[in-house]
Amino acid sequence: SNVTRGRIPKNVLHVSNYCKQGRKVTEYAKANGLAPHAAKMPAALVRFLIRFLTAPGQLVVYPFSGTLTTGAEAEELGRRWVMTELVWDYIKQGFVRFDQSRDVWVNPRFINAF
Numbered sequence: 001s002n003v004t005r006g007r008i009p010k011n012v013l014h015v016s017n018y019c020k021q022g023r024k025v026t027e028y029a030k031a032n033g034l035a036p037h038a039a040k041m042p043a044a045l046v047r048f049l050i051r052f053l054t055a056p057g058q059l060v061v062y063p064f065s066g067t068l069t070t071g072a073e074a075e076e077l078g079r080r081w082v083m084t085e086l087v088w089d090y091i092k093q094g095f096v097r098f099d100q101s102r103d104v105w106v107n108p109r110f111i112n113a114f
Contacts, residue, residue: 019043021097025067028096034089037067046073054079068094 022040029036046069054060056078062070065083067090074081075098085091 019069021069021072022067025093025096029089029093032092034093037090037093040067041069043069043073046070047077050074050077050079066090066094068097072097 019040019042021043025040026036028034050060050070050073058079060070060074060079060081061083062081063084065071065085066087068083068085071081071083071094085094
C-alpha cells in the first residue's frame, strides 16, 4: 500500500496485546465481584496515539473510556483529559489505575458508590 499524509505506516506501530495495567484492572474487578471488561485497549497503543495526536497540555476527550486506560495514559503524558463511560462497573475498575496519582479529581459521590 502507499503511505499517505496522516497515515501511520504499517512498520511504525508494533504494540503487543499484553498489558500489565490491564491485568491489574482485571484482577481488581474479579476480587471485587465486578464483571471484567472484555475489550481493554493496550496501554502502549493508547500511549502511542496520544503522543501522535496531541501535544503536552492539550485536552484528550474520550467518550467510551471503559476502564480509563486513555485517562491514565493522558495523565502520565501531561495531557488534560475528560473521560465518560455508560457502564459504571467499568469506571469502578478503572479507578485502580490512579492509586498513586494525587492530582486526579474523582467526584466524591463516586467514592461512596462502591
